[in-house]
Amino acid sequence: MNSQSGNLLSFGPYELSVRNRLLTQGTRLVPLGARAMDLLIALVEQSNKVVSRRTLIERVWGDRGADQVSLRVHISALRKALAQGDPNRRYIANVPGRGYSFIVPISSPATSTSEANLASRSWLPARLTRMVGRYDVVAAIRAKLTSQRFVTIVGPGGMGKTTVAVAIAHDMRSDFDGQVRFIDLSSLGDATLIVPAVATLFGLPVQTDDVVPTLVKRLREAPALLVLDGCEHLIEGAAALAEELYCQVPTLRLLATSREAMRVEGESVHELAALACPPDDERMSASRALEYPAVQLLVDRVRAAQAHFEFADADAPIAAAICRRLDGIALAIELAAGRVDIYGLSKTASLLDERLNLSWAGRRTAMPRHQTLNATLEWSYDLLGEMEKLVLRRLSVFASGFTFEAAVAVVADEKAVEAKVSDCIWELRSKSMIAADGQDSRLRLLDTTRVFAGRRLAESEEHRSLRRRHALYFSDLFKQGASSDASGWPRRLRVEVGNLRAALTWAFSDEGEANTGVELASASASTWMGMALLTECREWMAKAADRLDGASSGTRQEMIIQSALASCTMFTGGMTEESYASWDKTRGLAARLGDSEHQLVSLLVLWAHRIRLPRYAEAVQLAESCGRLAEKIGDRGAIAMANYMRGISYHHTGRILQAEGCLELSLHQDDEASRQALIKRFGYDRKVDALMILSNAVWLLGSPDHARRLFQMSLAEARQLDQAVPLCVALAGASFDAYLVGPDDEETVLRAHELVDHAAKHGVESYHGFGLCVQALVRGRRGDADKATALLYSGLEKLSAARYGVFHAIMQAEFALSLAVVGRVGQAIKVFERAKIDLDDEHQIHAPELLRIRGELALVNNEGLSAGRHYFLRAIDLSERQGSLSWTLRAATSLAMAERSDVKREGALETLRSAYAKFRGGADTFDLQLAARVLDGTYWHDRVIRAVP
Secondary structure (H helix, E strand, C coil): CHHHCCCEEEECCEEEECCCCEEEECCEECCCCHHHHHHHHHHHHCCCCCEEHHHHHHHHHHHHCCCHHHHHHHHHHHHHHHHHHCCCCCCEEEECCCEEEECCCCECCCCHHHHHHHHHHHCCCCCCCCCCCCHHHHHHHHHHHHHHCEEEEECCCCCCHHHHHHHHHHHCCHHHCCCEEEEEHHHCCCHHHHHHHHHHHCCCCCCCCCCHHHHHHHHCCCCEEEEEECCHHHHHHHHHHHHHHHHHCCCEEEEEEECCCCCCCCCEEEECCCCCCCCCCCCCCHHHHCCCHHHHHHHHHHHHHCCCCCCCHHHHHHHHHHHHHCCCCHHHHHHHHHHHHHHCHHHHHHHHHHCCCCCCCCCCCCCHHHCCHHHHHHHHHHCCCHHHHHHHHHHCCCCCCECHHHHHHHHCCCCCCHHHHHHHHHHHHHCCCCEECCCCCCEECCHHHHHHHHHHHHCCCCHHHHHHHHHHHHHHHHHHHHHCCCCCHHHHHHCCHHHHHHHHHHHCCCCCCHHHHHHHHHHHHHHHHHCCCHHHHHHHHHHHHHCCCHHHCCCHHHHHHHHHHHHHHHHHHCCCHHHHHHHHHHHHHHHHHCCHHHHHHHHHHHHHHHHHCCCHHHHHHHHHHHHHHHHHHCCHHHHHHHHHHHHHHHHHCCCHHHHHHHHHHHHHHCCHHHHHHHHHHHCCCHHHHHHHHHHHHHHHCCCHHHHHHHHHHHHHHHHHHCCHHHHHHHHHHHHHHHHHHCCCHHHHHHHHHHHHHHHHHHCCHHHHHHHHHHHHHHHHHCCCHHHHHHHHHHHHHHHHHCCCCCCHHHHHHHHHHHHHHCCCHHHHHHHHHHCCCCCCCCCCCCHHHHHHHHHHHHHHCCCCHHHHHHHHHHHHHHHHHHCCHHHHHHHHHHHHHHCCCHHHHHHHHHHHHHHHHCCCCCCCCHHHHHHHHHHCCCCCCCCCCCCCC
């Protein structure tokens, strides 16, 4: 455009005089400010190119500079001015993260007529006025054409190959002085017509059978660009002509589009990728979604039909899902956008999920093969050989990617031998019917292709047999994985989860085979658990359990299904008596089968049931039973697990020193293979739990700094595992410990928020409830009592539904204290009384703290100093018997703050001084800071102990 900068330039209904800085519409002068005019000239001079924001600011504001807000204001003013005279057209496009582009065709009045004639004579199609997400591709292919002369754009139907080729042809017209020719080969029915058609484009009469020499002579006269569009159905004829012209005409540039490469001399292949789609993220914002070309295209085409369409944050995850469902295929996205005008985004997404509609119509002006997805796919399908069609149909049984070995194993039979299938797979890949699927040389059918091929398979008589072969193949694969100790198997099985779902869905359907489904469910149980897909695992195991027949009764298969079902039910719905009975049944099956591994796992889960209720005496018995079995079989990992169970049991019952010893022994003894086997089977890790409970025990024993290191280790281990339940365990412990240690609530808030999100995402209701309770404690301590109360009881309700009663008392007591801190004493007393806390139950870890809190409430409720002293002294006595230094410190601090007489205060101070002296580190923690102030006399008599400064 720089060469024309002194002339009049035309676009739409406007004319721009760059020299005179005037914009007119007919006889009307369009008023523009100086900055807006500068921006218009800068954009017009580089039309259909992205001009960066920095370039525009430097061009318009010079050395004075400006911020991007000023740029947006003036761009908005320019858009409004252009829209007043032409409201139905968009002139300036915002390219997220890059800049702006003037996207309407521009011509000079002096040359527009001749250019229009040239376009007609060369049959160059009009370029799309709104090409989205392909500017970099166009630039890259232009550069490649300049240096390598011959480029074929390859990709599946609907990917946008023609759109890109047309854009390149328009952009390069000036480079070839108008000598650009475009031919759509799809309109030709025979390869013999290609050369005559190309000769006609260059104005040559076709008077002989061999017009190639004449064409070569004509092309040598001046540099030219020839675009061969849609070569796939005449690939051999197109390839022969392209190779000959490339070799004989050095000044010719060749650009072709095809669904497969020509494989001739000089050809450089550019595989056109799908438009980038956003990841699966329910919290994605509209602005972030619009950073991806696929969403840009969808929104742009919707706005073309609905001028006032507003793309909100709530729409972003839906639009992203539509684009992913359509594999970023440009044509598919355009067709879906046409439905949004009728149904809206959500309904359109639902329609795609229910049934990918291949018959939705697109632009009437599009080439026939591009007017529906079905037409595009039919075009490609009809070009295949019969064996290739057969293989493609059969490959549609794979719901997601597949390996080459899997494809051959499922597809090959007496009708299609392995060698033929192997050849066809690679031919289909070269013809863009099969796509690469990420790393590890996996392949896949795009969803649109898979649906199309699946319908062809459904019409055949081999549909059921292929589904059965697919299910049996993955049953065998998952059985191998379940029995293998090799490190690569978990990842290999995880990538097959889409095929696993498809196989299970078919097996448990009316036309499927239930026994195959049972086998596949049993083989895949550890994979579901290992991927933390607990809710889905529960559903599949329940289906399998319902279909167990007499032959499966009492078998290892039943044991695996029952244990996985019970485990998932426990983690997602809580520990009910029904789940306890299921685990007890699993334990009995394991004992009869002599399966020590499942006996140990059953004892572990039965123990966990009793710990949570809590029924500590039964939990201790189960831990001891596990210890005896572990010693009997002499398994290092089993012994570590037994000590882990003992340690947790002792900790919950207030035997802290014994708990510390058992947990440290468990961590020291543990066998990595045994630990990983438990993670693989149930998605649960005893190391994470042991570290977290040990952290609390060490804090109680007077080592806050060491405790902090331990819970950080627990969190690090859990994050490394990337499993649902271990991270819940670590976050629960970390959030509550952070709350207890205080007074900085930020870490508590951070951990609790992550716990709530993570547990909700994976359906782990018990830990979701725990996280809500911790959030309630922080809100209460900050004075937001009403919202905190609602959160607390919502969390407790979830804990109760999951039969997780361990923390009910301490959560409600701590919450009552937080209410008292902010002056809501009456409500605090009601909360404590509603909890029905048994203050005489000394066999639990929180008993001393419950007594201390009751004493604090007695003081603020005007029950008298003697009542408060009674509870504080009981708390000190019990905490000393437990060996809990932190509880002793707190109770002694409360007592010292409460006492009024010098004699009794001195006795309380002596107890406090003794406890304070025994701590190892942690001087920055709230408890020790407050104790130090009480000891040196710089404290307030009327404050509640857990108040935050």
